[in-house]
Amino acid sequence: KAGVTQTPRYLIKTRGQQVTLSCSPISGHRSVSWYQQTPGQGLQFLFEYFSETQRNKGNFPGRFSGRQFSNSRSEMNVSTLELGDSALYLCASMALGGMNTEAFFGQGTRLTVV
Amino acid sequence: LAKTTQPISMDSYEGQEVNITCSHNNIATNDYITWYQQFPSQGPRFIIQGYKTKVTNEVASLFIPADRKSSTLSLPRVSLSDTAVYYCLVGSRITGTASKLTFGTGTRLQVTL
Numbered sequence: 001k002a003g004v005t006q007t008p009r010y011l012i013k014t015r016g017q018q019v020t021l022s023c024s025p026i027s028g029h030r031s032v033s034w035y036q037q038t039p040g041q042g043l044q045f046l047f048e049y050f051s052e053t054q055r056n057k058g059n060f061p062g063r064f065s066g067r068q069f070s071n072s073r074s075e076m077n078v079s080t081l082e083l084g085d086s087a088l089y090l091c092a093s094m095a096l097g098g099m100n101t102e103a104f105f106g107q108g109t110r111l112t113v114v
Numbered sequence: 115l116a117k118t119t120q121p122i123s124m125d126s127y128e129g130q131e132v133n134i135t136c137s138h139n140n141i142a143t144n145d146y147i148t149w150y151q152q153f154p155s156q157g158p159r160f161i162i163q164g165y166k167t168k169v170t171n172e173v174a175s176l177f178i179p180a181d182r183k184s185s186t187l188s189l190p191r192v193s194l195s196d197t198a199v200y201y202c203l204v205g206s207r208i209t210g211t212a213s214k215l216t217f218g219t220g221t222r223l224q225v226t227l
Contacts, residue, residue, distance in 0.1 A: 004157070033215070043158070043201075043217035056214050090157045092215070103150075103215060105157025 002027065004093045004106035012112045018079040021109045025072050025093030032074040033103070034066060037088040046089075049074050081113045118202045123222040132189045134221050136202030139183050147178060147185045150201045152220070158201060162187065189223075197225045 005024040013019050025032050033056075034046040045058040049068035066076040078085055088110050092103040119137040126132045138147070146165040150158035162169055164176040164185070175188040189196060199220040 035215075035217075042219060043215075045214045045216065048214065058214070088155065092157070102160040102163070103158075105159065107156055110155065 004091055004104050006089075006091050006106035006109050008109060009107065010110045010112075012114060013081050015081055015083060015113055017081050018077060019081060019111060020075055020077045021089055021091075021111070023074045023076075023091030023093075023106060025074070025091070026104055029093040029095050029104075030072055031094040032068055032072060033092040033094070034074070034076050035090040035092065036060070037090060037108070038086070043090070046076065078111075083113050086111060086113045118204055118218045120200075120202050120218060120221045122219060123224065125224050125226070126192055128193055128225055128227055129191050132192050132196075132223060132225075134187045134189075134200055134202075134223070135184055136187070137184050138202070138204045141182050141204055145204050147176065147182075148203045148205070149174070149176065149187045150203065150217075152199045152201065158217075161200075192223075192225045194225050194227070196223065198223060 004026060007022045011019060023032055031048060031050045033048040035043050036046055037043045046060055046064055047054055047058060047066050048056040049066060052068045052070060063079045066074060068074045088108045090108045091106045094103050146163060148163040149161040151161050152158040162171055162174050162176045164178055166178050166182060169176045177186045199222050201217050201220040203215055
């Protein structure tokens with residue numbers, strides 16, 4: 001069974017630009033969550049999608065958005081990039097969601113904003 | 115979600131047993147405890163999960179006392195490859211509901227020869 005795939009692995013962008021990151025969950029998993037990890041703030045929840053609907057959202061500005069497709073693949077978009085958006089962005093896949101199921105994480109996309 | 119408190123770092127020698135304790139004083143009845151491991155520049159990996167007493171799998175054991183206000187992750191005979199950050203998470207066990215994993219600062223385990 002293939003794991004969670006995130007693309008690209010590394011990305012360098014300039015302030016003010018926008019970026020789109022992609023996540024392909026484990027086959028059959030319907031819940032996809034996104035997390036931002038920085039040295040200063042640790043791992044922080046961005047949002048969760050389930051069956052193409054956002055059902056949970058963290059405390060991030062509206063510049064951070066996402067969507068999920070009918071095949072459960074998800075994308076997250078960050079517009080008007082700021083230096084502070086430099087981070088490792090992680091995607092987690094769950095079968096149905098809910099805390100009593102295991103979350104499978106991808107290797108992440110390392111975004112550097114210059 | 116119950117807040118968790120863990121030691122920031124721990125050191126161990128290879129071959130020793132390592133016990134990492136997590137405090138979660140405000141754990142709710144529906145909450146259970148999950149531990150994740152993370153290596154640098156990789157996503158966290160599920161280690162073990164439990165509700166009460168003791169849970170054991172091929173990787174670790176999880177000890178939860180009767181009051182459930184703390185839990186201890188036990189790693190038997192650690193090796194250099196166990197050097198990682200370990201996170202303790204507490205959350206509701208309701209299946210199919212919205213998921214939001216709340217990671218604390220974690221415990222950075224350093225294993226040396």
